[in-house]
Amino acid sequence: MGCTGWRLLWLACLASTFLQYGAVRVTMGESGVEVVQGDSVTLPCSFFTMMPLFRLSIIWTLTPLSDPDSPMQVIVYDHGQVIESPSFMGRVGFVGMPWSADIILNYTRVSDAGVYRCVVSNPPETGDPGIGELSLTVLGDTDAGGNVLLSCVVAEGFPTPQVIWEKLEPDKMTLPVNKDGDTMGSVHIANVSAQTSGLYRCSVTNPLGTQHCYINLSVYTPPDNSPGILQGVLLSLSMALLLLALMVLVLWLHRSAQESKWRNSHEEDECYNEIKYTPSLIKRSFV
The missing domain is CATH 2.60.40.10 (Immunoglobulins)
Structure with missing residues (x-):
């Protein structure tokens, strides 16, 4: 068998391997997600495929906590069309289609809690569809x-x-x-x-x-505010010391002003007395 024959045989084996083991692989970004009731949450689902996305199919289902024996459909992407379940109508949508199977769920309800399953297939890839699961917990929030x-x-x-x-x-x-x-x-x-x-x-x-x-x-539960209280006490103490320093400065300036005024007044009195008695001294000098 020539080189061309071996090459064709190798390509045939490789193609057969891809057809046999080329199933879609699904990866969930999280094993569990929490959301406060009424908020929005993104449920991550990534997939890898070797084939074009012309016949891509994505199905999200929910097994609710309230009824574990009755899984329900959430949203479907099939041949470019999106179908929402009536229970999620207007509240669910795909985020990054067709390259991502992530969905966003808005206005969450307590009944949305449960296990979500992302199922991805992409013919003509053979094998079982790629499947991933994550749990959603809906929290009721209060103080x-x-x-x-x-x-x-x-x-x-x-x-x-x-x-x-x-x-x-x-x-x-x-x-x-x-x-x-x-x-x-x-x-x-x-x-x-x-x-x-x-x-x-x-x-x-x-x-x-x-x-x-x-x-x-x-x-x-609010965090411990002890550090904040200590900072408040230190700030109050600093302000008090600053106020005390300002009061001392004002009193010192006031006292300095009073002393300066008294000193000037005293000097004026001395000058006045000296001028007042000078004539009499002069008179006595001519006697």
């Missing part, structure tokens, strides 16, 4: 010392469902529920602190089944 009201509303249910609130992390406990009719159960937490932070779950149950919803509560 230490304030009050928090966690509410859970039942859209419908018969027989009337029971509402149960629990704190799951870091310590598990059942919380007293305030009923507002048959459709809402709430928990009021007063004077919250850092220990109040954690994962809370509302469970709605009746003989036909149970539904859950979750919320992460993050309590903001």
